[in-house]
Amino acid sequence: MNKHFIGDTTVLLGRSLRHILRSPDTIITTTIMPIAFLLLFVYVFGGAINTGSDSYVSYLLPGILLITIASGVAYTAYRLFLDLKGGIFERFQSMPIARSSVLWAHVLTSLVANLVSVAVVVLVSLLMGFRTGAGVLTWLAVAGILILFTLALTWLAVIAGLSAKTVDGASAFSYPLIFLPFISSAFVPTASMPGPVRAFAENQPVTSIVDTIRNLFAQQPVGTDIWVALAWCLGILVIAYVLAMAAYRRKISG
Amino acid sequence: MTTHQATGPAIHVQGLQKSYKKVEVLRGVDFDVTQGSIFALLGSNGAGKTTVINILATLLAADAGAAAVNGYDVATQAAQVRESISLTGQFAAVDEILTGRENLVLVARLRHLKNPGTIAEELLDRFTLTEAAGRKVATYSGGMRRRLDIAMSLIGNPEVIFLDEPTTGLDPAARIEVWQAVKELAAHGTTVLLTTQYLDEAEHLADRIAILHEGRIIVNGTLPELKALLPPAKVEYVEKQPTLEDVFFAIVGDNGKDGDAGDLSTTVNSEEKP
Numbered sequence: 001m002n003k004h005f006i007g008d009t010t011v012l013l014g015r016s017l018r019h020i021l022r023s024p025d026t027i028i029t030t031t032i033m034p035i036a037f038l039l040l041f042v043y044v045f046g047g048a049i050n051t052g053s054d055s056y057v058s059y060l061l062p063g064i065l066l067i068t069i070a071s072g073v074a075y076t077a078y079r080l081f082l083d084l085k086g087g088i089f090e091r092f093q094s095m096p097i098a099r100s101s102v103l104w105a106h107v108l109t110s111l112v113a114n115l116v117s118v119a120v121v122v123l124v125s126l127l128m129g130f131r132t133g134a135g136v137l138t139w140l141a142v143a144g145i146l147i148l149f150t151l152a153l154t155w156l157a158v159i160a161g162l163s164a165k166t167v168d169g170a171s172a173f174s175y176p177l178i179f180l181p182f183i184s185s186a187f188v189p190t191a192s193m194p195g196p197v198r199a200f201a202e203n204q205p206v207t208s209i210v211d212t213i214r215n216l217f218a219q220q221p222v223g224t225d226i227w228v229a230l231a232w233c234l235g236i237l238v239i240a241y242v243l244a245m246a247a248y249r250r251k252i253s254g
Numbered sequence: 255m256t257t258h259q260a261t262g263p264a265i266h267v268q269g270l271q272k273s274y275k276k277v278e279v280l281r282g283v284d285f286d287v288t289q290g291s292i293f294a295l296l297g298s299n300g301a302g303k304t305t306v307i308n309i310l311a312t313l314l315a316a317d318a319g320a321a322a323v324n325g326y327d328v329a330t331q332a333a334q335v336r337e338s339i340s341l342t343g344q345f346a347a348v349d350e351i352l353t354g355r356e357n358l359v360l361v362a363r364l365r366h367l368k369n370p371g372t373i374a375e376e377l378l379d380r381f382t383l384t385e386a387a388g389r390k391v392a393t394y395s396g397g398m399r400r401r402l403d404i405a406m407s408l409i410g411n412p413e414v415i416f417l418d419e420p421t422t423g424l425d426p427a428a429r430i431e432v433w434q435a436v437k438e439l440a441a442h443g444t445t446v447l448l449t450t451q452y453l454d455e456a457e458h459l460a461d462r463i464a465i466l467h468e469g470r471i472i473v474n475g476t477l478p479e480l481k482a483l484l485p486p487a488k489v490e491y492v493e494k495q496p497t498l499e500d501v502f503f504a505i506v507g508d509n510g511k512d513g514d515a516g517d518l519s520t521t522v523n524s525e526e527k528p
Contacts, residue, residue: 011360086345090308090341091361093312094312094313094340
């Protein structure tokens, strides 16, 4: 590892965080849609949805947190694309720095920004009646899963940001990610879905992650769900990282 | 960072080739740039000027040929090359959301220098940006952005600076500001490789001029040498009309032009008599 990697990453992380502080709307717009879903599903549709649990907001929150992260990572693709477009990416690459720190700074920025967004959504859900008896260790487990999920999606965002031709293209990759929780156990139990849809819903990553977080909050046993969830997150993370690095090498070797 | 001085030419390029898919952009480019000189690479759009710069700045790998900057091979000693250079790309590579001062501090910290704040203040002063230092760069004019861009390239006193079309898209006043900055660089001993599509720019600035055409250097020499390629000048008396640039500066005010805008009438009159 380059001896300047940590120092350079810290300097560049400071730069991106300053961008976010100067346009906090990126955090606000990230949280608006998930909060709107939360309000809509809890106060409009929720009464007609039978999940078998006492509190629909508690049932819904894990899926909403994943939607928050899926919409938040789009900003990573956006900021990376702007760096490439504006030429500052080339400036950094022609300087005596640890080159990969340019990407890592964007990834860590995404982690910080998404954790703030998630915290905002959790606060709103607490106002709406979300309650958990979870202790510190359980909260840490939930945070760990969400961090892993954020890193996996952020590296996907890096691929999008590096290979996009337009600003819209850079963030469009996140739409299917935002949509994925709808065909999972996030909003309704999968048992109510017709065969093929149910098969898809039960075997896609979101369901195992949502079920794990829901059971952690409810202090129920997580069973094998947690291992399936971790395998999905780590699998996506590794593949996305490898592809992102390949896209990055293509970019810098022209 | 000025410690590793190389002997020999600051830039050495030999037989450089590069193709994008089937398009041959460079078909064997050769040139040397002497330390402390300004070398202009002249060529029309798409001639491959930026490709040469990007290879020298370690952003792009050549297909064939050799290139060395400050004595370091760009392919095998990329890290040392990056210590020796600064790249000012075709578009001002500045951070729009940060202030001018923050941009300079950012680069100083990435170059691992002590006292980034002091370095920033000195450059802000030298490029007359002190007043705007606390403003977001998004509010800067084109000329101010370019000045900041060049100031960022000077941090760490790199031996070689690449300026890729530094005045494209600038208004005449900003252009002259940039020219002065470039001349000052060379006066401090920095080697400057600049690309341009403006002939007068090369004429004003460069110690040596090379013309890149269809992937090869077809001419390389000083301005008098290039002029000597044509038949000797005949003496003809032609009424000198003011150029639009002369008019622009006469009306807007003399901004850095060395006093030739002020005496338009005498210029016209003195050359009228055969």
